[in-house]
Amino acid sequence: MVLLEEAAEEEARLYEFAILYPSSLSQKEEQEVLRDVTTLIEEAGGKFRERDVWSTRGLAYPICGHREGKFLILHYTIDPARVREVDQQLRIMKGVLRHLVLMVRSAEPMVKFSERYDLWLKEEDTKDRTQKTEREEHVRRQIADRARRQANRPQKKIEHTEVKEEQITEQIQKIITDKDIDV
């Protein structure tokens, strides 16, 4: 029975802390925010596991007037009874716009999504560019083919018949003298 009590006291689970702070802070303020957060978690008995800092990212909607933000993701092992303190302090902390505390269930190493997101952005850029160039080339080819076809087509000869003045006057006289037509 003693062993069980001991085990319950020293329990520490792996938690993930995701924090969003504005990107328009100066370097000093940014470092202050990061320091405050790490000291807060360590004071609550957290042991550092992993850390992932993301570059500035556009937010889908303005949060507290900011349209761009930076994410910070930390993995710490903490006693579950002390996590609530950390959560409460993070709500009040200056510089922190949003925070999320989650339990990490899988034992696999953390996937660094910052790198993945950058790669994905680059791929999308190249995709757009290649699509545009393909479309331009297709249009150019079409124009070239059309020009070639027109050049190869045998041109129709239009026959010009010379009309004399006398013939025209004859025709006009006929129309004037004709009784059935009203002129």
Add this chain to the structure above:
Amino acid sequence: MYNMEKPYRPRQEKKACSFCEKNVREVDYKDYPTLKPHVDYFGNIRNRSRTGICLRHQKMLKTAIERARFMGMLAYRK
């Protein structure tokens, strides 16, 4: 009499769940490239009949998208 015959339309093939093929155990809210195709232009989560996802993964997707919306990675409404 008007024509009673309906035009023959072959049944659309059921798509396989893209998460089940990769044996995905967890859908992460930080994974924007995987979440984006399952959200429509206005920010709504797409229907399971359209994307072909199984129920288990759709529920995981839903929690992931809601977390991402809270953190500002996805829009609640465009």
